Amino acid sequence: MSTPAVPLRAARVAVRGLLIGVLTAVFLAPFYLMLRNALMDSRGLTAPEWTWWPSTPHFExxxxxxxxxxxxxxxxxxxxxxxxxxxxxxxxxxxxxxxxxxxxxxxxxxxxxxxxxxxxxxxxxxxxxxxxxxxxxxxxxxxxxxxxxxxxxxxxxxxxxxxxxxxxxxxxxxxxxxxxxxxxxxxxxxxxxxxxxxxxxxxxxxxxxxxxxxxxxxxxxxxxxxxxxxxxxxxxxxxxxxxxxxxxxxxxxxxxxxxxxxxxxxxxxxxxxxxxxxxxx
Structure with a gap:
């Protein structure tokens, strides 16, 4: 009777971890976008193509x-x-x-x-x-x-x-x-x-x-x-x-x-x- 409980418990842990990961990503997304945009130039910000990270970060x-x-x-x-x-x-x-x-x-x-x-x-x-x-x-x-x-x-x-x-x-x-x-x-x-x-x-x-x-x-x-x-x-x-x-x-x-x-x-x-x-x- 205890054997099926192990996969069930593992599935709950996996779902909980996935949910925490999704919520963490949603929470951190605005900070990522803010930092990404801060390191781009005006042309890159207004370009129609999406870039995940600037090829040349503009720390200046x-x-x-x-x-x-x-x-x-x-x-x-x-x-x-x-x-x-x-x-x-x-x-x-x-x-x-x-x-x-x-x-x-x-x-x-x-x-x-x-x-x-x-x-x-x-x-x-x-x-x-x-x-x-x-x-x-x-x-x-x-x-x-x-x-x-x-x-x-x-x-x-x-x-x-x-x-x-x-x-x-x-x-x-x-x-x-x-x-x-x-x-x-x-x-x-x-x-x-x-x-x-x-x-x-x-x-x-x-x-x-x-x-x-x-x-x-x-x-x-x-x-x-x-x-x-x-x-x-x-x-x-x-x-x-x-x-x-x-x-x-x-x-x-x-x-x-x-x-x-x-x-x-x-x-x-x-x-x-x-x-x-x-x-x-």
Missing amino acids: NFTALFEDPSVAMGPALGNSLLVAAVTAPLSTLLASAAGYALARIPVRGRGVVLGLVVATLMIPGSATFVPTFVVVGSMGGVNTLWGIVAPGLFNPFAVLLFRNFYLQFPTEIEDAGRLDGLGRFGLYRRIALPGSGAMLASLGALSFIDSWNSFLWPLVIGQDPSSWTAQIALSTFLTSQTINLPGLFAGAVVTITPLVVMFLVAQRYIVEGIASSGLKG
């Missing part, structure tokens, strides 16, 4: 990317890195503090505040875009990096995730902290915050990726080229007047590299953070 496309006087790609990458590096930790810490307050501090009106936080998730971004621009512009935030950063510091979805996480946080640990004389802020800073490392890492990584990929708000608020981010600089390679496909794909490879590294490093923490937030399926 990457050097030309940073030598182009019309597009300051280097400063734009620096702006994107600065914006993402500031937005990710600040927005995550603010969401953590707000989530802890909603979960642990028994004050009157806490439910109303929670309802308002949830309500902000139901408001489309297009409805708040113009008012946000008016407020930031009236404060002198146009053509400044802080004007790009400020609207992204409040993340209501992260607040809800942290609230759910802290609701499940062991109260016994906090009770021991109270016996040591810790107040609300001390309990948060010394016990709750260090205990939420997976959530901090996962939401910080997601915030970094979101800030790095942001396009519309930096485009509107950063009108001067000195405040352009990498995504805005990339858009200048494809306009109604000029089309620079090799530069566009080379820039895409350069700008996506930090995100790939970030995801590879933080993917385990992203899964752990979402699983511990109370929103797992």
